[in-house]
Structures are given as structure tokens and as C-alpha cells.
Amino acid sequence: MTPSERLGLATRAFFLATVVGLAAAFREPRVFQATLVILALGALALASTQFTVIPPRWVYLVEGFLAALVIGATLPEGAMLLPYLMVPALLTGVGGKIVPVVVVSGLEMLALLLALLVGGVETPTQEGIELAAPWAVASLGAGLVGVWLVQLRGTRVAGDEVSYESARRLLSQLRTVARRLSSGLDPVSMADAILAAVHERLGATRAAVFVRTEGGVLAPLGYRGVDAQGVLLPEGPAVDTCWAEMEPVVAVPGNGHGGNGHGPVAAHPHTVLPLRNSARMIGVVVVDLDEPPSHETVVRLMAELDEQAVRLDAALVFDEVRSLATMEERQRLAREIHDGVAQEIASLGYLVDDLAATSAGEEHRGRLHSLRGEISRVVSELRLSIFDLRSEISPAAGLGSALSDYVRAVGARSGLTVHLTLDEAPTRLRGEVEMELLRITQEAVTNARKHANARNLWVDCRIQPPYARISVEDDGGGLGPPREDSYGMKIMRERAERIDARLEIGPRNGTHGTQGTKVAVTVGAEPTRGS
Amino acid sequence: MSAPEPLSVLLVDDHELIRQGLARAFERSEGFSVVGEAGSVKEGIALAEELDPAVVVTDVRLPDGTGLDLVRHLRQASDTVGIVVLTMYAGDDQLFGALEAGASAFVAKDSPSDDVIAAARHASVSPRSFAAADLAGAMRRRLSPSGPQLSARETEVLKLLAEGLGVAAISRQLFVSESTAKTHISKIYEKLGAANRAQAIMIAIRSGLLSDEPL
The missing domain is CATH 3.30.565.10 (Histidine kinase-like ATPase, C-terminal domain)
Incomplete structure (x- = not known):
């Protein structure tokens, strides 16, 4: 249950509990009936926001309109139900926008007026309006307060506290991962999880995960299926289209991508799924399928992949940062050895050369020569160490x-x-x-x-x-x-x-x-x- | 000694102990006299202009730049100055860097000072030639198969290309998909620096990857 759903449940429950209590206390049958209707309406609205795909905004709109009609028809006895009008407005307001709040409150007022004019048999319209107007305005106010609350929280999110908190969380995660190295943010096991999901959802015979590397090349992170390595390649029009549009490209059998369709193997229909993190592509999943998947399956799988892609992206970035930091440290170490101990030992060598050249004794000279040999050996070891430290792989x-x-x-x-x-x-x-x-x-x-x-x-x-x-x-x-x-x-x-x-x-x-x-x-x- | 005038030497290295050691070695041997010592590229250039030395011995890594810049500068100014590059770095690219910059000799810092003296002597005699230990080995490494290195699969594909087979035929022969065959081919072109099949085959024959005997 999301926070806004919890809020919906809480506000409705609060108002209805109060109202049912009051209605029972006053023993007004019409009000009691209306209360039951509102209760049903609230429950229905709650269920709609939670279990259907109807946007909550529309649910609140209808709820407000119907509740206002029912309450308007029971006036003046039903006046104790009027506070309920604040519920849909407040919930709409929590959505963060002012216009929908105004629309909901406006519709509630319209419904109240309609009910008073048409259905309010025993109620003089004047009295009804006097009863309802303050609560209609209060509902507008409640909605606006909702908007204000959300905006208040929103600014705090962008402010310090939360960003510090998320930075701290990231750093402590980094520390854990740095300690245990590849276990926490391991791109390969994440790729395996993605392949498992693809296999499960699509029944793919073969699948491969490719991620973008520094040089812009797509590097494979994992394969699944027999001979996947030979068949699934990060290239072809399907991959290009998927990369450009950031949407899945579902291939139709017989209309094989790649090659001109002559060879026996070339007609494989590869489906390509994007791995994206918000507006950025981080890789693709190339899939080999026996039959094309249904649209819903792809949509559901993509929702899962989008979530995995964010994690994978983090892992890849972390890896990159780590290797950059290591590389920098190695370069620094190479410089340090080069400028420090290596030069000092080399100059000792020249000193020994000098001693050997000016030494009189044959035996003494022999010893100095073997010492020079040792020094040369040490310096050439250091040279190779510097060479090792400096060597890199060109992109x-x-x-x-x-x-x-x-x-x-x-x-x-x-x-x-x-x-x-x-x-x-x-x-x-x-x-x-x-x-x-x-x-x-x-x-x-x-x-x-x-x-x-x-x-x-x-x-x-x-x-x-x-x-x-x-x-x-x-x-x-x-x-x-x-x-x-x-x-x-x-x-x-x-x-x-x-x-x-x-x-x-x-x-x-x-x-x-x-x-x-x-x-x-x-x-x-x-x-x-x-x- | 009735020797001719000694050859003037300028030492460029940011490590004083190295300069001292080298200076002692030059003073000890006949025919050299160290006229100046510099610790940076800038100082080196200034002193070279002022002193007009016969031989400059320079380190590669200097605080304000690379010794190769100094070499380039000196070589541009003079065809007759002998230049010895002295370095702690290993790797063939260092040697070739010195060669390309216009140095006369290349000596590693693990070599005894006699080698530096010998290199300086060579540099003063023939400044426009190039001497280095294992120069031949480095040349061989640069020219021989290490240049373009094809994998076993790529060599196979290259042979089939030379036989005149098309992409489809190659993919059938090797039991791979056409796109795989295409990838191999484009990788071969890339490695050989070729734009098309004919060029690739020519380069491959020239660099010994394919024999030019009739197949």
C-alpha cells in the first residue's frame, strides 16, 4: 500500500466512523441510509484506487460528485455528513496539483445544488445552501491544504536532509561493497537475474545481456541457452532501433534481422529489449524466441527489467569508479617509485661504478662489479614494476x-x-x-x-x-x-x-x-x- | 695529455644524485667535460642555447614536461648536437619515442655509467644515427606478427576470403551465422587497416599472415 492509499483509507475511515456514530445516535433513518450509501461509495473508491488502473484523480472526482448528490438529497438532517466532502478534495490535493482540487470541489458544489433543486423536497433551497456552503468551501480548503502539504514535503526532499540521507545510504552501501568487493554490486549476477526473468516470462530459448562499455562498444555480460554466444550478437537493425527508440523491438519469425536471410541460421528472429535507466540506455537484452510474445507479456517484463536496469547501472558505475580510482592510484604509485627509490638506487649504481673505476685492488674491483650487477638487477626490476603499473588497455x-x-x-x-x-x-x-x-x-x-x-x-x-x-x-x-x-x-x-x-x-x-x-x-x- | 679539446656535456635530470653520478663518470673518462647541469626542460633549453654543448644527456620524465620535448627542440635547432636519452621507463614505445624525437642514443637507467659514456661518444660522432641496446629486437617486435594479430578464427576467415568466398559461403563453411562471419570480416579489416577485401588480402600477404603462394 502506498502512502497515498494509506491516507485514503485513514481519512475515509475517520470521517465515516464519526458520521456513523452520529447517525446512530440521532436515529435518523434517512441519514442512516445515506451513511450506508456513502460507506459503500468510500469502500468502492478505495478498492478502485487500489485494484484497478483507473487514475485515482477520476475516482475522487466521481466519489465527490456522488457523495455530494447523496448528502444534498438528505439535507437538512444529513448536514452531519457534509464534512465527508472534504475527503475526495483532500485526497485529490495530495496529488500535488491545484486545478484538480478546484474541479472536484466545484463538482461537489454543483452536485449539492442539483440535489437541493431537484431532490430536496422538504428542504427550502435557501436553508440547504446555507448549510452546505461552508462545507463546500471547507472541502476546497482541505484540497488546497493537501496541495500545500505535498509541496512543502517536496521542497524538503530537494533540500538537504533527504539528500544527505540518500548520500549517506549510498556511501555506507559503497563501504559494504568495497569491503566485500564483488558480492553486493556484481553486474554479472545481476545479468543472470535479468536472463532468468527473460527466460521465465518469455520462455526464451536463448538470451544475452549486453552493456555499453567506455569505448561505446556493447560488451556481453551473460548468455543463456545453447550456443547463445555464437548466435546472439549486439548488432543488427533490431539492436539499432531498440537503442535509438529505447523501446522493445519484437521480431516476427521469418522476418529475421541481420543478414539478407539466405543462410539457414540468419533467419533467427531476435527480439531486443532495452535496459534503460530513466532517459539513458545502459544496454540491451537480445532474445531468441520460438514465437512472438504477447504485448502484455512484454509490458510486464519491461516493468521488471526497468527495475533491474537501475540496479545494474549502479553496479556498472561502481565498477567503473573503482577501476578508475585503482588506475589513478597505480599511476601515482608508478610516479612515486620512478621519482623516488628507483632514481636513488640508480644513482647508487653510478657511485659504485665510480668506486670500481678508481679502486686499486683487483679483488676489491671484482666485488664492486658484482655489487654493480646486483644494483642493475634491482633497478631493472623497478623499471619493470613501473612498466607494469603504467600499462593500460587501450579502448x-x-x-x-x-x-x-x-x-x-x-x-x-x-x-x-x-x-x-x-x-x-x-x-x-x-x-x-x-x-x-x-x-x-x-x-x-x-x-x-x-x-x-x-x-x-x-x-x-x-x-x-x-x-x-x-x-x-x-x-x-x-x-x-x-x-x-x-x-x-x-x-x-x-x-x-x-x-x-x-x-x-x-x-x-x-x-x-x-x-x-x-x-x-x-x-x-x-x-x-x-x- | 695532448688530447684535443674535450667534448662539452650538458646533463638534464631532476635528480641531483643522478647528475652527480653522471658528472663523476664523465669527468673520469677522457675527452669529456660537463659544462652545465639542468633540472627541467626550460632550464635545459636555456642552458643549451647559452653553452652550445656537444652532447646533451637528458632524462625523459622532468618536472615541467617530457625530455622528448627537449630533444625535439634541440634537434630542430641543431643537426650536430649529440643527444642521449636516459630513462627509467621500460617498454619499446619509449625507445621509439626517443628515436622519433631525434635522439642519437637511448640508454636505460639500469645500465652502468660506462654505457652512458659510450652512448655520449657515439652521439657526438654521429648525432643523426640512433643507438640503443636491443634496438634490433625492438624493431623486430614492431615489424613482426605482433603488428596485426588475428585470432585463429579470423585467420580461418581470412583464408576463405582470399579464396574468394562470399559472406554466405564463409558462414556455411564455418557453421556460423552470417552476422558472425560479417563481424569477423569487419574485425579483420579493422585490425589490418584495410577498407576492402582486396586491400585486406594485400596487407595480410605483406605482413606474412597469408602466404602468397597459390592456394
């Missing part, structure tokens, strides 16, 4: 090329032979997921480079959004038992958790013995293949 290129650039650059610098395979679908992963996958790969490569004493590095990427699997294998010494809980492993685990990815770390099943380590990260469900 145009995507994870695949960022990964291959990184792996090749690092491989070249550390003398590793890199074997890279890359299978990347045309669609993109979400920016946050791409970022975390790149970071996990960086960490895995760093581990192989630093600790494993490896010569070869195999990096295998399969990116089929929202599914992706990246494995990094080396032929180095492998993990000793204590390394399982190393800092690097912990960071990878945390990153994987953040995007709900699965991380496997273990010995590599190499063909030349079982030396080496394998780190694999998987996000999303592996696409099912129908054909």
Missing part, C-alpha cells in the same frame, strides 16, 4: 593486444622465449575484467621470470566474452611448497576473486618431464557449442 585495441604487447616486451627483457596463442572473439570483455586479467597475467609472468628460472613461457589466451581463459606456463623450477602463500599468489587470488574468476595454480604437465608451473585464470562459463 580501441582490447585485452588480446595488450596481453601480447606486454608478454612480448617482458619476454624480450628477461631472455624468456615467449610462445603466445591468442583466440579473441570480436566482442569485448568489460573494462574491469580486462584490467584484472591483464594484472593477473602480469603477476604470473613476473613470478615465472623472477623465481622460476624458466627459459620458455607459454601464454595461452582464449577470450570469448563473457568467458575468458588465460594460462601462463613456464619450464622453470616449479613451485616449492612455501611459495603457495607468497605475496604474488595472494594478489592473484584477490584479483581473481574481485571479478569472480577461478584461479588454478599448479605444476605444469609438460611433455619433457613435469617441470614448471602453470597458472590459469578463468572467468565466466565456457561457451556451449550447439553444432
